[in-house]
Amino acid sequence: MKKLKIGFYGITGCAGCQLSVIFEEDELLDIINLIEIQAWPFIKELNYDKKFDYIFMEGLVADNEDKGILLKLRANTRFMVALGACAHTGCIPAYRHFTLKENYAHLLYEKKENIKDIDPNPIDSFVKVDYIIPGCPPDKNEIRSFIKDIVRDIIPKPYNNPVCVECKRNNNSCLLDNKKPCLGPITRGGCNSVCTNNGLECWGCRGPTQQGHKMQS
Amino acid sequence: MNLVVYILKKDVMYDFLLDIKNKFETYVPIKKDITRFKILDNPKDIDFSENSYFPVKEHFFRKKEVIFQFNGSNFLPVELKSKNKIFFGLRRCDLNAIKNQDFIFMKQHNDPYYTSQRKKAVLIGYHCTKALNKYCFCESMNLTDYYDLMLFDKTNYFLVDAKTEKGENLIRKYKKYFKKSNYKISDKDTYIKTRKINKKDISKFYDHKDWDKGINLCLSCSACTEMCPTCYCHEIHDNTEINNPRNAKRIRSWSSCQLKEFTSVAENHTFRDTKEARFKHRIYHQLQYFKERNKINLCTGCGRCITGCPTKIDWVKIINEMR
Ligand code: SF4
Ligand code: SF4
Ligand code: SF4
Ligand code: SF4
């Protein structure tokens, strides 16, 4: 059987999501055996950027260079996977959509033309995304089972339980009862409620669940 | 109720617990941020002021367990390991919830995983003297006596009633802590006044508009079913080895009717696709459907699905107000 040709790429982001792939210490070599890593600029010297089956894309589009890379790679792959919260939702950089420009204008790079800022957005604002592996950072089990499924021609099934499921299963008390905010009920889990386990509110890094809420715009 | 009851003095209770702790993994209610059943360390930590936030269900019906493995075409059973456990301080609603789960997993089905855990557990109740919080409604739920031992709190001492062989044996084995008494336990010891649910037959109300009061606040988060002592729904999946997909573990884990995926089948069809359908299903299963089939209410009125709900949907109040 021919191995799937895979690429791992990052645009604006912290590289943590790509590290989550590498942090599969126990099974990394097994995974690498199943696929052909055609490009991974973060850790590889030689990278062929043509004709991929899957590209795992970390990061969001924050400047024109990001956009150019993304559009070009999309044209060269059968499937595009958003890896992690920045690619999926735009994460921290895109939060500025919720505030006025005067609150962040002084933080923008203005002198360097080549990093001239554009409106920060998740990758699906620019290209078709076939699958999302959510999370800040994404969970390594989820990455592993996704790769396991695609190499075996199984349609991967996104995990869609709300964070509350895992939070209750971890026998936590509920932050809402202590008058703290928590987005757990409407956030897609899979993180094993790592934040609320430690008394921190869930800020929704894995995006909304698809449980059929009517979102108010 | 037995003719002979026993007296266990409160200061003696501490010694009794320290003693059984040597032979049994002993779980007692301990209050930190919330009350949880924890392995006993210091008996003085026991706190009966509220019910445990979570039921003890997870000890018998495990959150996630490997039910067998296979290796090519070979079936590899798992070894069923369990410990002798004592649960000290279970409330009547939760004992009845265990009764319902025993019925489901041991009578209706012969579930070896549940049975292996449950068989070795001793259930010691602590009888409520009043409603524990504003949400519970056990008085309406036709609860029965289901325990190995039950403690009735009489301020300085407990009256102890034994219901089963297991309970009798425990008293016999630790008889130095117990004194016989000819007190007759009566309704005034066993009555618990709680709020009520004014209709348990809700078959005619399925399309009632008042359900919207709950549905509009429901987030489909499943906190309610996660906390419910009677919910028994689960999913089963195979976790295959990365190098050899013919080797796998078959895993059973909790699931919930509040999740879309619970009724999703091939071709992406979902039977209960809307939040409305899922919300009503939970209430109807707890009050109506299970009873129609099995003659008992599934719900025991503990109120946890309301306490634990992020938007505190009081479905009992909604039902009570339906005209
Ligand atoms: S703390 Fe947050 S995630 Fe946990 S149960 Fe409460 S609302 Fe849900
Ligand atoms: S608890 Fe919420 S914020 Fe924390 S990792 Fe999970 S989804 Fe992200
Ligand atoms: S449905 Fe609610 S009140 Fe009834 S047993 Fe379950 S958690 Fe308790
Ligand atoms: S169908 Fe829903 S309410 Fe009924 S036992 Fe299952 S999870 Fe609980």
Ligand code: SF4
């Ligand atoms: S806990 Fe409340 S909000 Fe969450 S699914 Fe249950 S009823 Fe709906």
